[in-house]
Amino acid sequence: MTHIHITAWVIGIILFFVTYSMLKSGNPKAKMVHMITRLFYLLIFLTGGMLITDFGVYAVKMIVGIIVIAAMEMVLVRTKKGKGTSAMWILFIVAFIFVLYLGLSLPQGMDFF
Template sequence: MMDTTHLHITTWVIGLILFFVTYSMLKGGNPKAKMMHMITRLFFILIFLSGGMLISDFGVYATKMIVGLLVIAFMEMVLVRTAKRKSTGVMWTLFILSLLFVLYLGFSLPLGITIF
């Protein structure tokens, strides 16, 4: 179980890094931003799959899973709206709030690190 936890943490850390790199490339008009966006999407799938492998008690982890999916969805919406040169303020706010909530849930649930 611990190896799966490390895999999940590694994938979301890399996913977040790729998200910010892709965002900055899109803002800068880099022609390779589309390729980075596809790689970031691959990590979104890996985050989802590794998180699914962690579910031992669906009832306890259902909220975290739903909020985690929202985090990925808001990350994708920020990137797509940035690529289309549309406003991203609301999506950034929803992304940050959902990320903070999913981190709280992840650290406070039984498989998490005892911080809270």
């Protein structure tokens, strides 16, 4: 399940940046890619929920992961509406780094830290 979750995250992040660049360039197919990105958000939620076995730090990681997905969505929506995205980018980067640290340092993650 860990591999499916990581794969979903990697594809979700790639789709996020693809959708962002398509929205910025005014590509009409951006809406379709945005919907596919949202499907990967759901896959990330489902696989992440299945990985929860202990409610200690794992619950914190889950909440921060949800914040990352929310920030990704807010960047895309605010870009589409032509609004400022600086705060959402900062939130995304900080939360993403934190969730990576938690994910890699917890017992089910890789032993980098």
